Amino acid sequence: MNSQTQSSTAVSPTPAAAWRAWIVPVLYVLGWFVLYDQLEPATDAFMRWLSGVTGLAASSHLYSALAFFVFEVPKVLMLLALIVFVVGVIQTFFTPEKTRAILAGKRQGVGNVLAATLGIVTPFCSCSAVPLFIGFLTAGVPLGVTFSFLVSAPMVNEVALALLFGMFGWKIAALYLGMGLLVAIVAGLVIGRMNAVNLVEPWVFDIPAVSAEESRLSWQARFAQGWTHVREIVLKVAPYIVAGVGVGAWIHGYVPQDFMAHLMGKSAWWSVPLAVLIGVPMYSNAAGIIPVVQALLGKGAALGTTLAFMMAVTALSFPEFMILKKVMRPKLIALFAGVVTVGIIVVGYVFNAVM
Numbered sequence: 001m002n003s004q005t006q007s008s009t010a011v012s013p014t015p016a017a018a019w020r021a022w023i024v025p026v027l028y029v030l031g032w033f034v035l036y037d038q039l040e041p042a043t044d045a046f047m048r049w050l051s052g053v054t055g056l057a058a059s060s061h062l063y064s065a066l067a068f069f070v071f072e073v074p075k076v077l078m079l080l081a082l083i084v085f086v087v088g089v090i091q092t093f094f095t096p097e098k099t100r101a102i103l104a105g106k107r108q109g110v111g112n113v114l115a116a117t118l119g120i121v122t123p124f125c126s127c128s129a130v131p132l133f134i135g136f137l138t139a140g141v142p143l144g145v146t147f148s149f150l151v152s153a154p155m156v157n158e159v160a161l162a163l164l165f166g167m168f169g170w171k172i173a174a175l176y177l178g179m180g181l182l183v184a185i186v187a188g189l190v191i192g193r194m195n196a197v198n199l200v201e202p203w204v205f206d207i208p209a210v211s212a213e214e215s216r217l218s219w220q221a222r223f224a225q226g227w228t229h230v231r232e233i234v235l236k237v238a239p240y241i242v243a244g245v246g247v248g249a250w251i252h253g254y255v256p257q258d259f260m261a262h263l264m265g266k267s268a269w270w271s272v273p274l275a276v277l278i279g280v281p282m283y284s285n286a287a288g289i290i291p292v293v294q295a296l297l298g299k300g301a302a303l304g305t306t307l308a309f310m311m312a313v314t315a316l317s318f319p320e321f322m323i324l325k326k327v328m329r330p331k332l333i334a335l336f337a338g339v340v341t342v343g344i345i346v347v348g349y350v351f352n353a354v355m
Contacts, residue, residue, distance in 0.1 A: 021220040025085075032082050039078070043071040065253025072245045072291050076163065080241070081234050083162040088229030092222045103141045103149070108192045111145035116184035119152030120161070120177075133327050134204050143200065144192020148184045151340055155315035156180035163290045168297075175351065176307060183311070183343035190339050199332035241291070248295035264301035264309070271305045272348035276341060279312030289313045304351025311344045 047067050050056060056063050103115055136146040156177060165173040217225075264271050289310050296306045321333050328336075 021218070021223055025223050025226070028085070029082070032078065036075075036078055039071065039075055043067065046070060061253045063253075065249040068252040068295070069245055069249040072248065072294070073242060076241050076245065076291055077234065077238065079163055079166045081230055084229045084234055085226040088226035089222045092217055092225050103136065103139075103145055108142060108144055108189060111142060112148040112185045112188040112192070115141075115145045115149040115188065116152040116156070116181045119149045119184065120156050133324065137200065137204055142192055143197050144188040144190075146188075147191045147336060148188025150336075151187050151315055152181060152184035155311055156184065160290070160310075160314065167290065167294055172303070175355075179307075179347045179350065180311065183315075183340065183347060187336070187339045187343055191335060194335065196332050196335060199329045199335070201327050201329065204327050244289055245291040248291040251292070251295040251299060264296060264305040266302045266305075266352045271302065272308050272345050272352070275305045275309035275348065276312040276316075276344055279309045280316045280318070280341075302352050303355045304348040304353070307351055308344050308348030311347065312341070315340055315344070 047058075047063070047070065050066070051058060051063065056066075102118065103111060133146060133150065136149065137143065161173050161177055164176055264275055293306050293310050296309070297303065316337060321337065324333055324336075
């Protein structure tokens with residue numbers, strides 16, 4: 001009781017202390033932009049030096065692959081470090097508990113739209129699928145609304161949007177946002193209409209609901225949460241990024257453009273379903289898969305096919321299904337996977353038709 005009282009009353013910083021809390025974040029952002037602006041010239045200088053030392057020809061496949069790798073690894077890591085910090089601060093306003101409280105009691109339709117939108121800024125990963133699923137249902141959130149959140153959070157997350165914006169521009173990011181939200185909303189509506197509550201393990205509903213306590217945090221505490229996100233998340237996903245950029249570098253340097261254009265182009269009707277099937281077994285996150293997406297697009301893959309592949313990797317993964325098996329029966333998991341898969345395939349075809 002005393003600790004709760006202290007947490008709610010001790011947060012009254014003076015104006016001077018509040019201003020000091022902003023100094024380091026502002027310097028961090030300014031320094032980030034300075035360093036980011038120097039990435040391309042630094043990469044060019046390094047590759048010229050490497051070519052001079054090793055005799056590696058600039059026209060070779062290896063040179064092209066190495067240049068891609070040397071530039072993209074720090075680029076993606078820097079984008080991620082900035083995004084994670086900003087979102088870490090934003091997430092202090094949208095905790096999972098507060099999200100659960102906002103969605104509790106919301107009806108189908110409005111609830112699905114709200115849940116899909118909140119999924120963008122609320123922390124979610126496969127390891128948190130079970131507690132979030134249980135918490136939502138015990139708080140009175142309808143099953144269909146819960147599924148809209150489960151689809152949106154990993155697929156249309158802040159990292160995916162910011163990296164897409166940084167690499168491809170606002171149009172691609174906005175299209176991905178709109179279509180991803182549409183898939184999440186429609187998937188939740190379909191599952192909600194089927195009234196599949198009987199496919200949830202009965203013990204889930206026996207857990208008492210936990211009330212969401214709202215605390216007022218100082219900006220210093222919010223920024224501290226942002227730094228914690230940077231330390232934990234960037235270090236956690238760095239291996240995925242290096243692996244993803246490595247795959248992208250190989251594609252960029254060695255895969256013939258005609259081959260990728262044929263396999264993932266617009267001409268073959270089966271390219272979108274194939275891309276989704278390839279993406280499901282691949283367990284990665286947006287930060288690790290976007291460099292691969294960039295390389296595929298550079299080699300002639302169609303935008304819709306490539307984004308369908310990315311959505312499948314981030315929203316449909318076997319590890320997440322295995323975790324959700326603890327609270328859902330196999331029929332509900334199959335229904336979830338089937339509805340989302342159909343939605344992603346439709347998105348791929350739509351993108352290929354309009355872009």
